[in-house]
Amino acid sequence: MLAEREPASGDPFFLLSEEEDVSRVYLAVIKGDPESIVDFCAIKLLRSAYRTTGPEDQPFSSNLAVEQEWSQEIERIRDFRSSARVAPRLISPNTEAQTGALPPLFFCRTGRRLFSPPCPRCGAPLSTCRDDALLASAGLPLFASSLDRFLHCQACNKEDPEAPFYAFEVPEKNEHKLVLAAADLFRDVGESLAGGAETEEIRSRFPCPDCVEAARKFQTSLASGHRAAPFWEDRWEVLTFYDSPYLVTGFGALALDDIADLFGGRPPESFAEEKAALPALAASTRFRYPAGGELRASAGRLLFGAESSGLDAVEVLYLKLVAFGQAVEAALEYTRAFGRPHLDLHPRHFLFDFSRAGEDLPWLWGFQARLHGLSSAARPEKLAGSVEILVPSHRPNVPYAAPEVLEFHLTLPRPAQLVVTELEAAGRGASTYRLHGRLSDPYGIYPSPRDHDWILVLLDNDALGLSNVALPARRDPRGKPAAQELAFISEPIALEESTAERLRKTAGGRIPGTRYRVYADFNVPSDLYSLGVMLLRLLVGNDLQDAKSVARAAERVAQGLVTGADAATGTFDPLDRDPEAAAVLQKANVFYQALDRAENRPNAIPDAVWRRTVLLGLRLATRVAGFSVCADPSDYDPDHPTAKLETTMQEVNLLAAELRTLLFERQAIHVEIQQILSEVMSERLPGDRAGRISG
Secondary structure (H helix, E strand, C coil): CCCCCCCCCCCCCCCCCCCCCCEEEEEEEEEECCCEEEEEEEEEEEECCCCCHHHHHHCCCCCHHHHHHHHHHHHHHHHHHHCCCCCCCEEECCCCCCCCCCCCCEEECCCCECCCCCCCCCCCCCCEEECHHHHCCCCCCCCCCCCCEEEEHHHHHHHCCCEEEECCCHHHHCCCCCCCCCCHHHHHHHHHHHHCCHHHHHHHHHCCCHHHHHHHHHHHHHHHCCCCCCCCCCCEEEEECEECCCCEEEEEEEEEEHHHHHHHHCHHHHHHHCCCCCHHHHHHHHHHHHHHHHHHCCCCCCEEEECCCHHHHHHHHHHHHHHHHHHHHHHHHHHHHCCCCCCCHEEEHHHEEEEECCCCCCHHHCCEEECCCCCCCCCCEECCCCCEEECCCCCCCCCCCCCCHHHCCCCCEEEEEEEEEEEEECCCCCCCCEEEEEECCCCCCCCCCCCCCEEEEEEEEEHHHHEEEEEEECCCCCCCCCEEEEEECCEEEECCCHHHHHHHCCCCCEEEEEEEEECCCCCCHHHHHHHHHHHHHHHHHCCCCHHHHHHHHHHHHHHHCCCCHHCCCCCCCHHHHHHHHHHHHHHHHHCCCHHHHHCCCEEEHHHHHHHHHHHHHHHHHHCCCCCCCCCCCCCCCCCCCCCCHHHHHHHHHHHHHHHHHHHHHCCCHHHHHHHHHHHHCCCCCCCCCCCCCCC
């Protein structure tokens, strides 16, 4: 374990992430010997207790579904490795031949070692029971069709029908005479170690000598008549209570928001002060160890940190844009590799590897972003028939998730009345039809579908011979959108002639028992929105401004945009119309600490470059026609969906190139001249629509 002392929570493990319902990610190291650390990594394991929600919002229905998703995540990482520069470093399972799972693992706090708990009866290894016949005979939920899991000894349970099963948690409503909790397993294992001669074989095979010695002392104390406290209490901690598939990837020392803060002047030691921020705690731990300490011992943080001309601000902005450019590149490579957007982009999914930047170069100059979070990325699902939709992250990250992603899990099937207007033969057989109709919702059609969105119409009317019929449809483009009514045309559906005839007879009448749900056409605009919020957070997030306050400033700007025509002329600058938002987005905020944001502090970032950079973030993180990169979630070219991602990457690279030129191809004494030239070149001259000086 890496902890020099156990955290206040009592957990001896460094938890990197627990945002997923069925898994957790821990910080780990690869060691060459007990004293040397070869590499840092992240190990992903199943939770001992799944975090479950209501059935409408539960992404997994059974243990088998969880395992299938796990296998698919590993395959996604392997497929993404074609973009090796931005893909996670997969350490294990690294080849298709590597399979299997880790056994249950407990941690001895005293001996500081992991071990698999033995059966208290016979000493054989305990394992997760996957034998549905055995579970059924005991009256327990089946492994294959539920999310319940039980630890058992295969030999003992087959020989003795009364042999216990163990569960990490035993809710009162699910109590069973054969099921014992984790605390009971601790007790049973402890008593077996402290037993008489009949448990000598269990002691001889127990992997932790410190526990065996503690058991002997406890046994001796009891034999002498003393009432000693059970030695197992507060001694063992569960890493994984059940067998668990595992995923080991290289660990990036810093997330995108952390590295941006370091660029801006955040002291590395401040990460240790964030007791509630698990990734920051892990980063501070890495800084204490050689792999991180060697980097920090290199030549400072910035090249121009000692300059008095304000070039350090230019360097900070340059490094932030390079890091953001790598994030855009990673999103682009992901979309190209899988043919779909990620839909769960936020700073904690962009982790940065460090390497030595070179002799006498600052340690923060050698970094490479890698895109993680592939398990929570959008996944394709069958809606009905052959129609496929994208389902976004089960737990979208605020404020980075696009509005349509946030809406998705808030909108469950809504009741409506159906009016059939036409039953059209689909040409795929005598019994295949397209249904033309209208949905009426007195509370308003929500969310309002666009042309490429899918609407799932659910019919349940016994009188018409329709029972739980799922009908995928799209908005009829010939009709005008209305607030409370939606005209649609369905995909072909097979109907019996008697049912089709009854539907024809209902034409024009309202059919009860109908529900609908709108499935947005998720694509690159949703990722661009997330990237825009990230860019603004990187630019002006500091010790006083977090991502939410920056996102609120972007919302104020969007509300202040009057018309698309004003924005399109190029004469409109939203920052000039909202002083409150402008204060949040001013260039002094590129620095992390208040000391560096003082009013008289030199800052050589050209105003025109800063405004273009901020406006790029605002154009990405808003949805305003004529101003934003994407006016709405469906504003992309279906034939070239990554076009706007590519354009965004070009803009970032151009901005970074201007800053690099200012840093390395101009002398510091020319900064003021460059500032004046930049301001002049940004002015719109009469007859020059591009706003540039000609000649």
